Amino acid sequence: MTKKWVYLFEEGNAKMRDLLGGKGAGLAEMTGLGLPVPPGFTCTTEACLEYLGNNNKFPEGLWDQILVAMETVNKKMDRKFADPKNPLLVSVRSGAKFSMPGMMDTILNLGLNDESVNTIAAQADPRFAWDSYRRLVQMFSKVVLDVDGHLFEEIIQEIKAEEGVTADPQVSPKGWQKAVEKFKALVKRESGVEFPQDPWKQLELAVEAVFRSWNGKRAIDYRNATGISHKLGTAVNVQSMVFGNIGNDSGSGVAFTRNPSTGENDFFGEYLFNAQGEDVVSGARTPTEVHKLQVEAPQAWEALMKVSKTLETHYKEMQDMEFTIQNGKLYMLQTRNGKRTAAAAVKIAVDMVAEGLITKEDAVMRIEHFQVDQLLHPRFDDASRKAAVKLTKGLNASPGAAVGEVYFDADTAEKKAKEEGKAVILVRPETNPDDVHGMLAAKGVLTQHGGATSHAAVVARQLGKPCVAGAEEIKIDLRARTMTVKGITIKEGDVISLDGAAGEVYQGALKTVAPDFDEQKELKIILGWADEIRKLMVWANADDPKQAKRARSYGAQGIGLCRTEHMFLGERTEKFQEAILAETDEEFNRVLDEVLLPLQREDFYGIFKEMDGLPVIIRLLDPPLHEFMPSKDELLVEVTRMEAKGETGAEYQAKKKLLAIVQDMSEFNPMLGLRGCRLGITMPGLNKMQVRAIFEAACDAAKEGVKVKPEVMIPLTSHVNELKHIQPLLEEVAEKVMQEKGIRVEYKFGTMIEIPRAALTADQIASVAQFFSFGTNDLTQMTYGISRDDAERKFLLRYADESDLNILPKNPFQTLDEEGVGQLIFMAVEKGRMVRPDLEVGICGEHGGDPESIDLCHRAGLNYVSCSPFRVPIARLAAAHAAIKNR
Amino acid sequence: MTKKWVYLFEEGNAKMRDLLGGKGAGLAEMTGLGLPVPPGFTCTTEACLEYLGNNNKFPEGLWDQILVAMETVNKKMDRKFADPKNPLLVSVRSGAKFSMPGMMDTILNLGLNDESVNTIAAQADPRFAWDSYRRLVQMFSKVVLDVDGHLFEEIIQEIKAEEGVTADPQVSPKGWQKAVEKFKALVKRESGVEFPQDPWKQLELAVEAVFRSWNGKRAIDYRNATGISHKLGTAVNVQSMVFGNIGNDSGSGVAFTRNPSTGENDFFGEYLFNAQGEDVVSGARTPTEVHKLQVEAPQAWEALMKVSKTLETHYKEMQDMEFTIQNGKLYMLQTRNGKRTAAAAVKIAVDMVAEGLITKEDAVMRIEHFQVDQLLHPRFDDASRKAAVKLTKGLNASPGAAVGEVYFDADTAEKKAKEEGKAVILVRPETNPDDVHGMLAAKGVLTQHGGATSHAAVVARQLGKPCVAGAEEIKIDLRARTMTVKGITIKEGDVISLDGAAGEVYQGALKTVAPDFDEQKELKIILGWADEIRKLMVWANADDPKQAKRARSYGAQGIGLCRTEHMFLGERTEKFQEAILAETDEEFNRVLDEVLLPLQREDFYGIFKEMDGLPVIIRLLDPPLHEFMPSKDELLVEVTRMEAKGETGAEYQAKKKLLAIVQDMSEFNPMLGLRGCRLGITMPGLNKMQVRAIFEAACDAAKEGVKVKPEVMIPLTSHVNELKHIQPLLEEVAEKVMQEKGIRVEYKFGTMIEIPRAALTADQIASVAQFFSFGTNDLTQMTYGISRDDAERKFLLRYADESDLNILPKNPFQTLDEEGVGQLIFMAVEKGRMVRPDLEVGICGEHGGDPESIDLCHRAGLNYVSCSPFRVPIARLAAAHAAIKNR
Secondary structure (H helix, E strand, O other), rough: OOOOOOEEEEHHHHHHHHHHHHHHHHHHHHHHHOOOOOEEEOOHHHHHHHHHHOOOOOOOOOHHHHHHHHHHHHHHHHHOOOOOOOEEEEEEEEEEEOOOOOOOOOEEOOOOOOOOHHHHHHHHHHHHHHHHHHHHHHHHHOOOOOOOOHHHHHHHHHEEEEEEEEOOOOEEEEEEHHHHHHHHHHHHHHHHOOOOOOOOHHHHHHHHHHHHHHHOOHHHHHHHHHHHOOOOOOOEEEEEEEOOOOOOOOOOEEEEEEOOOOOOOOEEEEEEEEEHHHHHHOOOOEEEEOOOOOOOHHHHHHHHHHHHHHHHHOOOOOEEEEEEOOOOOEEEEEEEOOOOOOHHHHHHHHHHHHOOOOOHHHHHHHHHHHHHHHHOEEEEEHHHHHHOOOOOEEEEEEEEEEEEEEEEEEEHHHHHHHHHHHEEEEEEEOHHHHHHHHHHOEEEHHHEEOEEEEHHHHHHHHOOOOOOEOOOEEEEEOOOOOEEEEEEEOOOEEEEEEEEOOOOOOEEEOOOEEOHHOOHHHHHHHHHEEEHHHHEEEEEEOOHHHHHHHHOOOOOOOOEEHHHHHHHHHHHHHHHHHOOOOOOOOHHHHHHHHHOOOHHHHHHHHHHHHHHOOOEEEEEEOOOHHHHHOOOHHHHHHHHHHHHHOOOOHHHHHHHHHHHHHHHHHOOHHHOOOOOOOHHHHHHHHHHHHHHHHHHHHHHHHHHOOEEEEEEEEOOOOOHHHHHHHHHHHHHHHHHHHHHOOOOOOEEEEEEOOOHHHHHHHHHHHHOOOOOEOOHHHHHHHHOOOOOOHHHHHHHHHHHOOOOOOOOOOOOOOOOOOHHHHHHHHHHHHHHHHHOOOEEEEOHHHHOOOOOHHHHHHHHHEEEEEEEEHHHHHHHHHHHHHHHHHO | OOOOOEEEEEHHHHHHHHHHHHHHHHHHHHHHHHOOOOOOOEEEEEHHHHHHOOOOOOOOOOOHHHHHHHHHHHHOOEEEOOOOOOOOEEEEEEEOOOOOOHHHHOOEEEEEOOOOHHHHHOOOOHHHHHHHHHHHHHHHHHHOOOOOOOHHHHHHHHHHHHOOOOOOHHOOOHHHHHHHHHHHHHHHHOOOOOOOOOOOHHHHHHHHHHHHHHHHHHHHHHHHHHOOOOOOOEEEEEEEEEHOOOOOEEEEEEEEEEOOOOOOOOOEEEEEOOHHHHHHHHHHOOOOHHHHHHOOOOOHHHHHHHHHOOOOOOHHHEEEEEEEEEEEEEEEEEEEOOOHHHHHHHHHHHHHHHHOOOOOOHHHOOOHHHHHHHOOOOOOOHHHHOOOOEEEEOEEEEEEEEEEEEEHHHHHHHHHHHHHHOOOEEOOOOHHHHHHHHHHHOOOEEEEEOOOOOOOHHHHHHHHEEEEEEEOOOOOEOOOOOOEEEEEEEEEOOEEEEEEEOOOOEEEEEEEEEOHHOOOOOHHHHHHHHHHOOOOOEEEOOOOHHHHHHHOOOOOOOEEEEEEHHHHHHHHHHHHHHHHHOHHHHHHHHHHHHHHHHHHHHHHHHHHHHHHOOOOEEEEOOHHHHHHHOHHHHHHHHHHHHHOOOOOHHHHHHHHHHHHHHHOOOOOOOOOOOOOOOHHHHHHHHHHHHHHHHHHHHHHHHHHHOOOOEEEEEEOOOHHHHHHHHHHHHHHHHHHHHHHOOOOOOOEEEEEEEOHHHHOOHHHHHHOOOEEOOHHHHHHHHOOOOOOOOHHHHHHHHHHHHOOOOOOOOOOOOOOOOOHHHHHHHHHHHHHHOOOOOOEEEEEOHHHHOOHHHHHHHOOOOOEEOOHHHHHHHHHHHHHHHHHOOO
């Protein structure tokens, strides 16, 4: 028995997305709900994979099953596919598991040919018949026979010119008939084959074309960019046609049950009278607001409202629907969970909890981490906005602030972004699937035409890119590579700024500022629910009081990493160099105590005050000292130049001496060299000064009533004896300071676990350290034997690129390598807690803000993750997701 | 009840070395065997530790137990300690668990004072009485009161001059009496206290002095140098005196049951008539050969022969004995396992197996790895020897060849060796414990005076340093810092060569050559027995046919690491640079195929022939390519200079371009960068060429009837996908070559396990790799986070130095870190074999030749260790030791 490759809509349901694709499952579910869905059937994703895997041959039984299914549809529609006298017309649409807007191909009106077009013309209306036929030839030829779409547009323009009209609906039946003739000639010329007159041949070729489109370049690029697996395949939906282009009581629309941009609970959509669905999406004609139907087609509107309510209640999710009204009657062509902006996602989730549709937990699970990220993206600074020249205002199609150089085609935009690393704004009359690679590469998108559901708007929202659509005021000259608005001409390469939330376009680069977290009321509600659910605490990495303040405002419950080396940079570097160059220990310690101690103390004091009541982990100096010295190569050039000039004076001598010192300090592999606690052990004065600064600051703050919880972190431990050596020396300093200040503060001493050996011997290390913090950047470098400074440039990006070497599933510096580094983390937590059951364990590498890595940290039983302040909200959400997923 | 701090000799035995020290246990054992041992007792090492740990106070009960024990001795000797009328005299000697020759202090004739000396003079002989007394004052004052020993020697010289004699025994009773008076005055002047007349006070102070000497600088230095623990403490032996200085039928001797230099089964030793034991050891008087006793004192000789036989049969080990003959009667003062040269150790072990005294396994266990090392130390080249000026011939006190600069005092010798890294020969009239630090630092030792059992000879043998002793022909002028022989004057800093085995001294530096392994018959027997015992195979690291040949001659059972990068060095570097600089892939591959392929093939062919029948693991190119390029810094200087001169020509342009390339290739942490299989994966042409060379060579050799077993090793794997990517490409090349050549060879593909992640995911890796080879150099670097290129210089040596930071028990690059790196090794073996039960696992890092690391490899279940050819014999022995120890 052959496999079941074909499902009638009534045979499927919403749970069969893997097999039927998103569109097919939605059509099946709606059919099951008794909603007005034109009958049809779905060829499964398995059929697609079988076809692609078998040298592009239909799997056995597929065609027979299509014939049988078509017979059922014929009966329901009381028509007959391929019968010239009573023809059934069908659409053929792709539908993968995950929505890939515009990526896959669609053909409408399939079944028409030179004979049946006359039947339709006679039965219905000649204009409609010939319009439908020319659409078929146009779409079919483009999709199946790969004829350049612009050539068809040129013919249409010619005919419109001949007839003296501008809009498609104004073209006469004769005009469309003429178009068909010209189209057919064009197809013959361009592809070498005739447009097939046999409807079954049309169907067969169309289904094959959809299957093949899964491996088209556009589809692969899109999946690479969005992380969708290449192994899913697409389903093909064959559905009997209903016609929005059959007169003025007909039309096609796209609508959302709620506003996908703001999340308001307000029906939202667009409608084109006397048009097929593709006209809405293409953006070629600007549609009307969907509420117009309330007046223009009240019955259909009422039906639409009912369907909308039914679907949202049924799916408990905002729906994105496509519908057609044929002679006043509503037909549903698609429903799916609607794409939305991050703001809308958050508002809808919160509202639906209030409406009793979903639980708080559902709401938390519905928000994805990248949406939080988008909400916290920078915005334009108000002052900067006021000072700038506003070029125009279009539709606020996708929110966010983008600054970049203008490019007018996707290829150039991609090239400038990828090869030259430029920030790019893609500006197009309108976008279509061929532009997606440029949109992916761009910081933002600006279109002259198209509405809120146009291709540009939908894709930009999905990609989280700022987009201003339908900015009709701008005039684009693609040949000259310029755009003009209000008399100002913007050339290719000029910089503009887009405010996607306001729909505004500015000349030049506006300054951006961090968003005001307090204004994100719904987000704060969601994160509050996340906080109730999660087991992991979320701490932040902050090196100064300002960062600490921001971290706390974002919900950080502690500082997991305060890097003291940043306190030696900038204007302080010179002082630190003075210490490093000191010729005696006395001089070294004098500079430390007199100059650096007060500076550090002040920093720490500020941080303790901001983090009143919360723990603050301060890491002792970590990087090798030569990082604070002048560049060896520059000194070498300088000294060589001086020598070439024959200089021998004091300046030359000083430079030469400095060069010798820097050369002596340089290391072949500094990452594995004299740094971290190795510095502390070989030059104990440095760490002692730091601990003194920490405890002086802590005591000072404590005296003012601040509840301080300093935790001193010793970096780069590889052997427990290092801790046994240095920790007591430092604890002694801490005790001494507290005695001097006459006040005691709660404190801990602990260590980074960032060397594989430390993880392997965590039981020994925990006998001394009171806390562990995984430094997963270094731990990854050493466990993987990969230097991050070099490897990404040299080979790692190629390793992790699915379309290149495809050796690593992920870049291990972005997402924790569970098999390798993760194994060490699990081992270290277990061993450490065996010796010290109350061991505090966290992570302070960059992985601390990565949701997938946070999931691992949850499973490993960490107490907290620590990440950059901006990632704190994401981490709060991700920690809740982890708690729910791993129950 | 207080602890037992004191044991009479009859209360102890040989097993109580920890408590009684080596000497004390030996005296007890001999007492138990009924041998003629003067009665006495031992204060335990525990008493010493208690004393030192308690602010240098005797532990409670010690003194009382000494009093009780002395009473027993009094009775046995029919004398009474501290009784002026019938005084018992005793010796006080140190005796730690491990022999530390000359390190600890000895006092003889204790119990004498101004009163009892007259009793002895009356009872025995005035010369003897006063000689004994002056010895007591001299030794006591030096050891207990810290008076400079030379001052006593000066007084003796004066008296000898006055009396017109040259040798000690010729000094008259009056002379010695005068010496005592002068000594006492000297002591008062130098130390501020009187020489104590109370024998009990003498005893108390003497015991304390021995205890304290455990922590003397000499003792600590010696223990640091030889790896003896500082926690053992020393015992104190108090023994009733017998006198070798009581007349010409008396004397003292030192003897070995077999020859400690050659191992011949021939009684060996030296004897001084009318002398105490210290006179023999000090080397101040040249003793006679012990066989003279056969004629001069036949009864004592017969007794000595009997004792010797008894002891060797009892201990089943060559014994080193001290004895005294008092008026013709033999007394035994010490027995212990005799120190011996490596050659003697091997011969004795083999002989004792033949004699049925010990088993083969005992014999194997008796040879220590450093002895094998010594036997394989370089020797002087015969031609070089003939061409050189032979300065003199002395005693062949300790074998081996040493070349170095002459220094005449231990401090300078140590300084030149340690601070300036010079090879040094220490030349002294004779040595004493104060010279040991100089002997440790020197390559060899030359003395003017002293015999085969003199301090210099004994210590040099123990340290394995070449030594020529008693080269009386040379005249040393310590003030002028020269030595003169045969009219030639050698100044400080001049180079000489010592042949310790021949006892010869040459002017200038002789060339050394590797020893002829085939001549080491006994060693080969021992290693043959080791081969029967061991479970680990021993392979060798060899990069060319010559090394492979040597490895095989030393017993290697395969090549565990053939590094191909060495094949790109030397004159071939230029060719390889040409490939690296190729601008197109075609050019790159052309250079590889036309130039490098034939070179590599030739190397491999030679190795396969040498290793006929044995496996050869060839590692594909490992180091980063920039290692084959000119130095970046040098280019930078060159280009800067050219710029300073205003050069713009072609040469400048070429240099500048090269600099840019080298700068682009350089990495921050090259060890973790683009190398190993990362190179192979990103530039597959390189590895393909290498595999082609390997298989062309293998097939060519196989056609000639050579049994080739090539194993291709892919370096630096971190993720199984790397192997999945590259291995099939390379296997394809191998198959293709075999097809071309029309012959098949047995082969394997496998990988280095040198990155922690590879060990952690060894199960996955073993699904592709057919063998593992632990690259423990890199594995240690990454597991420990330590760059070997930098760290030893920067901090690691201080970390591993017990007298400095003392953080690491060992340098992990010398001995495998069992807790960290070892954990990964155990894990990887287990995981790998779980997936591939017949997985071949070995080690090819430098640890492969380290005995302690070999023990770990045995326990981890490795198939083989691979080390440098010269270490193969050591590894064979160490593998047998591991097999025995871990049964």
